Amino acid sequence: MKKYILVLAVLSSLLYSKDLNGKKLFETHCWGCHHQTAVAFGPPFSEIASKRTKEEIQAYIISPKSMYKAFGYKRTVMTQFNLSDAEIESLSEYILSYKGK
Numbered sequence: 001m002k003k004y005i006l007v008l009a010v011l012s013s014l015l016y017s018k019d020l021n022g023k024k025l026f027e028t029h030c031w032g033c034h035h036q037t038a039v040a041f042g043p044p045f046s047e048i049a050s051k052r053t054k055e056e057i058q059a060y061i062i063s064p065k066s067m068y069k070a071f072g073y074k075r076t077v078m079t080q081f082n083l084s085d086a087e088i089e090s091l092s093e094y095i096l097s098y099k100g101k
């Protein structure tokens with residue numbers, strides 16, 4: 001029983017910190033132009049999540065300049081970021097958590 005509780009505690013802290021991380025990264029880098037479910041300067045995460053795969057989202061964050069045409073935009077005004085793979089992973093998970101919201 002004790003072991004079971006410990007496993008649960010570790011699992012939930014892992015999940016929680018991962019979520020927090022994506023949210024924090026979003027607030028630091030993206031919130032000026034994207035909101036979770038409302039249209040801002042860029043499209044809302046709920047809309048992005050409903051039409052893109054994780055690979056597409058990651059590719060766009062890594063290089064909007066090489067992806068915008070494939071995504072149907074005439075030009076791109078999105079900032080080019082220099083984020084680590086782990087940061088891009090958490091951000092894409094965070095965006096996808098808004099699918100259907």
Ligand code: HEC
Pocket residue numbers: 025026029030031032033034041042043048052056057060061064068071073075076077078079081091
């Ligand atoms: C300077 C404003 C700005 C910032 C900052 C910004 N974006 Fe964007 N983003 C846009 C705009 C505007 C678009 C629409 C196409 C374009 O201009 O590139 C876009 C498009 C996107 C797309 C593709 C949308 C689609 O059609 O599926 C993704 C994914 C995305 N942004 C993710 C992010 C993430 C994640 C961050 C933070 C790391 C971020 N953006 C920061 C303005 C911004």
